[in-house]
Amino acid sequence: MSFWKSLFGGGAASTEPAGDKVLGEEGYKGFLIKAVEMKAGSELQLAGTIEKEVGGELKTYRFVRADRMTSRDDLTAIALSKGRQIIDEQGEAIFR
Template sequence: MSFLKKLFGGSGQATDAASAKPTITETREHAGFTIKATPIPEGGQFRLAALIEKEIGGAVKSHRMIRADLFPSKDDATRFALRKAEQVIDEQGDAIFRD
């Protein structure tokens, strides 16, 4: 049974990693939004991820951006996450928070 769990991912490790609180590596302001880079460690590399926030009508709205891109270092993933988040903000603006 243990073999099958390992083979098909039944260990629960991915669930634990996905539900864990993201580690913020850098924060930047852009066009009234706050971008928090949160690279996700994965298989010896780092997945591009960021949290985009903005206060609207007295409430802080947030959007979690996770991309397929993987980088060899946390610094590279941080730098590109900030750049990609700025691009998303410039393209979508407040619409990023709509369901």
Template structure:
């Protein structure tokens, strides 16, 4: 469990290392003025749900990275689910996501 939390923290904080073989985020999807970039990564024999939500403000670009507990058998399934989860986050939190 501790190594999982350490890996999660490293991914969220952008630290590099052997466990950081994260592939580039997929093509962005526009939704209600936000950009969603699915960013699934290999984990526990599947692909972890993860992504980036971005929005341009007068003060510049803001982004929110998220990781969810769900894993999927394929990268494409994880990417599709990340878009669904990001839309849910946007619908629930809107711009307050970046505060």
């Protein structure tokens, strides 16, 4: 069963992917968006987290996209932009 959970993102959300470092972060509409370095061979894969305290509990949503690039600056800008887009589209519903 753990194979299916890891494949489809089931299970408890972690605050940050293990071993990955935060490249940049910004606050947006009460959420905290973090651009996370996720290596994919010699490239970087677009990934990040969105955090917000809801009902006294810190909730975290992790997103990973298929986009890959070599520039950390590009990755940071695009990941933060993608985080803003997710928040605008779904708001707190991402934590359900």
